Amino acid sequence: MDFLLEPWPWFIGGPLIALSLFLYFYFGQNFGASTNFETLCTMAGAGKVSDYFKKDWKQRDFALLFVMGLIIGGFISAYFLVPNPAIDLNPTTVEELTDIGFSNVGETYFPAEIFSDDVVFSLKGFLILILSGVLIGFGTRYAGGCTSGHAITGLSSLQFPSLLAVIGFFIGGIIATWFIIPIIF
Amino acid sequence: MVYNPNYILGMKNIKFLFLGIFFAIVLSKTQAISWYRFYEMFKFQSFHMFGIIGGAVVISMIFMQLFKKGIIKDNNGNKIVPKQKKKGFIRTVLGGTFFGLGWGISGACAAPIFVILGFKLMPALILLVGAILGAFFYGLLSKKLPN
Numbered sequence: 446m447d448f449l450l451e452p453w454p455w456f457i458g459g460p461l462i463a464l465s466l467f468l469y470f471y472f473g474q475n476f477g478a479s480t481n482f483e484t485l486c487t488m489a490g491a492g493k494v495s496d497y498f499k500k501d502w503k504q505r506d507f508a509l510l511f512v513m514g515l516i517i518g519g520f521i522s523a524y525f526l527v528p529n530p531a532i533d534l535n536p537t538t539v540e541e542l543t544d545i546g547f548s549n550v551g552e553t554y555f556p557a558e559i560f561s562d563d564v565v566f567s568l569k570g571f572l573i574l575i576l577s578g579v580l581i582g583f584g585t586r587y588a589g590g591c592t593s594g595h596a597i598t599g600l601s602s603l604q605f606p607s608l609l610a611v612i613g614f615f616i617g618g619i620i621a622t623w624f625i626i627p628i629i630f
Numbered sequence: 631m632v633y634n635p636n637y638i639l640g641m642k643n644i645k646f647l648f649l650g651i652f653f654a655i656v657l658s659k660t661q662a663i664s665w666y667r668f669y670e671m672f673k674f675q676s677f678h679m680f681g682i683i684g685g686a687v688v689i690s691m692i693f694m695q696l697f698k699k700g701i702i703k704d705n706n707g708n709k710i711v712p713k714q715k716k717k718g719f720i721r722t723v724l725g726g727t728f729f730g731l732g733w734g735i736s737g738a739c740a741a742p743i744f745v746i747l748g749f750k751l752m753p754a755l756i757l758l759v760g761a762i763l764g765a766f767f768y769g770l771l772s773k774k775l776p777n
Contacts, residue, residue, distance in 0.1 A: 514650015578760015
């Protein structure tokens with residue numbers, strides 16, 4: 446039981462993610478997550494606005510079941526499997542975030558400064574999340590994949606476009622964390 | 631019929647539901663959905679996420695070689711061939727940069743958004759609506775964007 450309740454170290458994560466990729470391919474499908482944003486557009490009726498979304502979403506029932514599993518797994522984890530959400534952060538990280546006004550840094554998975562209810566329902570907090578979401582949806586579809594599809598599937602199958610995409614991910618992530626976060630907080 | 635559990639459990643692809651649950655638990659337990667973990671990754675202040683992603687890539691490479699040589703086939707006996715990614719310097723680097731910006735600020739990439747719904751329902755819903763809108767904007771503009 447202890448193993449289920451303690452945080453898992455990084456060297457468990459890599460092999461188990463690779464196992465998930467393996468099973469996804471073994472079950473006959475291409476591993477990835479971000480195509481689902483398009484599928485959800487199609488299901489919401491986006492095909493009426495643009496031919497791009499005129500696709501048969503029922504052919505992606507496997508991916509929608511995977512997404513349902515992600516949601517169920519998230520609730521199971523949140524309610525039963527993460528009794529101690531503290532993150533063992535580098536003291537430099539804690540100090541830096543505290544300096545720009547974050548409180549209780551690393552005590553839970555998600556900082557209250559972005560994820561608490563009163564922040565989410567403020568204009569600034571809402572805009573931070575919705576615009577991040579738009580960047581994630583737009584960027585992954587333009588680039589043709591996300592962390593699963595490009596960084597893991599693409600890099601491991603030695604595809605050059607995925608290397609370029611991962612370089613892009615880091616350019617964006619570095620701009621966000623080094624420059625944008627200190628400005629908006 | 632859809633509401634009959636036997637109907638759902640009898641579906642050919644139901645295994646993907648269980649795979650999704652497993653994947654979500656792996657991401658949650660290894661803290662790979664935590665905002666802080668991605669912040670420290672992009673600031674190069676911790677090895678944790680590099681270890682997870684790097685480890686996943688290295689082990690997946692071995693699987694990919696076994697797929698390529700046909701040593702492991704899928705459960706229908708077909709050869710496993712990963713889809714070829716779309717080529718194009720601008721689309722991959724610029725699209726990747728947009729995604730990286732959203733990921734760096736919100737600490738969420740595509741799969742974790744769905745997992746975070748269980749932890750932080752409202753913020754994750756807003757992220758998800760944003761991501762669906764973003765994919766919609768991409769679809770509208772896809773023919774006009776440089777490759």
